[in-house]
Amino acid sequence: MSTPPRLAVIHTGGTIASRPSPDGRGLTPQQAPSVPGLDGVQVHDVQPFSLPSPHMTPAHMGQLAALIETLAPDHDGIVVTHGTDTLEETAFALHLTLNVPVPVVLTGSMRHAEEVSWDGPANLLDAAHVALHPSSRGRGPLVVIGGDIFDARTVTKIHTTAVDAFGGYPGPIGRIDREGRAPRLHYFARPEPRATYRPAHLNARVEILYAYAGWTGEGYAEAEARADGLVIAALGTGNLPAELLPLIRATDKPVIIATRTHAGPVLPVYGYAGGGATLVEAGAIPASFLNAHKARLLLLILLGQGLTREQIRAVFERDEF
Ligand SMILES: NC(=O)C[C@H](N)C(=O)O
Incomplete structure (x- = not known):
């Protein structure tokens, strides 16, 4: 039997x-x-x-x-x-x-x-x-x-x-x-192969900021000071009002740009102040197609594994998740 x-x-x-x-x-x-x-x-x-x-x-x-x-x-x-x-x-x-x-x-x-x-x-x-x-x-x-x-x-x-x-x-x-x-x-489909991570802890502080028309960066400085990393639910393909550009440029910690739009990738295509291309040039990391709360978890796990900002950028860039 x-x-x-x-x-x-x-x-x-x-x-x-x-x-x-x-x-x-x-x-x-x-x-x-x-x-x-x-x-x-x-x-x-x-x-x-x-x-x-x-x-x-x-x-x-x-x-x-x-x-x-x-x-x-x-x-x-x-x-x-x-x-x-x-x-x-x-x-x-x-x-x-x-x-x-x-x-x-x-x-x-x-x-x-x-x-x-x-x-x-x-x-x-x-x-x-x-x-x-x-x-x-x-x-x-x-x-x-x-x-x-x-x-x-x-x-x-x-x-x-x-x-x-x-x-x-x-x-x-x-x-x-x-x-x-x-x-x-x-x-109907098989998910792509995924990377698995072994973080030493899950205590990193990662905050999410939500962009809107007319945002001049309220809350950014406070969040940046408290957190180990930030995720911004940005606009469209990952754009922000111009006022955010110098704030992001002045940040050494990882800042992930996700989108508040419900589907589609974040791509650095726009060159106006705060456009996705300028944010990436200022050091921000596009979230690929992850929504803000999933990008937050990935960042938290990568920080818990001790990765640097450039190593974190590589994980997001190569879709290693
Ligand atoms: N449908 C649900 O389970 C919603 C509930 N508030 C929860 O997430 O625990």
């Missing part, structure tokens, strides 16, 4: 574990969900903490990565349940730091267990099937929501309330559906 597949389910909180709190103050994580209808699978539930995902920190992400590394040798797949608000950040932190052969699949829900349209059980079952499927190996951490399978590098939350809350450019790399009870899984 063959041994049943072994699945670890790591519960971290989020709406998928939430219910209205007895004090009437709104939803809070209370009870980890169980995977429904998984016959013949040995499920091992683990709950390192139970948080709403806005309370997640890089330290929790590090704790989760260490736990996954401990569980990986004895399991065929690992599912992580997580709040959706920062799910893409945890997924990307794992993508950058984990090097385990077993599939790791993050999921969550947009509706809680007492709502009519509770999406937790289906997402959990989908995530379990994806995690246990042999074709999922070697793709890095994946995110499964609403039947869509995303890679951690490009996935992002695109809606605050819809059940299909995740998207990102260029979109899902696969799809899981069910025919009766049987899972039907298709992959």
Whole structure:
């Protein structure tokens, strides 16, 4: 008789574990969900903490990565349940730091267990099937929501309330559906090979500034003084108002230019004061196609690994993530 597949389910909180709190103050994580209808699978539930995902920190992400590394040798797949608000950040932190052969699949829900349209059980079952499927190996951490399978590098939350809350450019790399009870899984794309990092710590201070029409640099000097590095969610292909150019030129710390536009790369094409070409000439580092919060995590991890500004520039320039 063959041994049943072994699945670890790591519960971290989020709406998928939430219910209205007895004090009437709104939803809070209370009870980890169980995977429904998984016959013949040995499920091992683990709950390192139970948080709403806005309370997640890089330290929790590090704790989760260490736990996954401990569980990986004895399991065929690992599912992580997580709040959706920062799910893409945890997924990307794992993508950058984990090097385990077993599939790791993050999921969550947009509706809680007492709502009519509770999406937790289906997402959990989908995530379990994806995690246990042999074709999922070697793709890095994946995110499964609403039947869509995303890679951690490009996935992002695109809606605050819809059940299909995740998207990102260029979109899902696969799809899981069910025919009766049987899972039907298709992959359309294989993520590019990724680099993994071993930071000595995750304590670097990296702040994000958000650009807008009429910004004259308010908040920049204070953030620059406190932080080890900055990320700016800039405009379009990575442009800023002219007033930011001398501020960036005077900064020795890494300043990453991401974009507040929801898709597309940052490219140094404009030569007016504050245009992307002038920011790069002043020392700034384009974030490639990473959004500001993923660029922040990459910078934090590279700083934690002791890289210099020029080594950090090379990682972003070569898309080594
Ligand atoms: N749908 C959710 O999970 C949202 C919740 N605020 C969280 O991220 O924990």
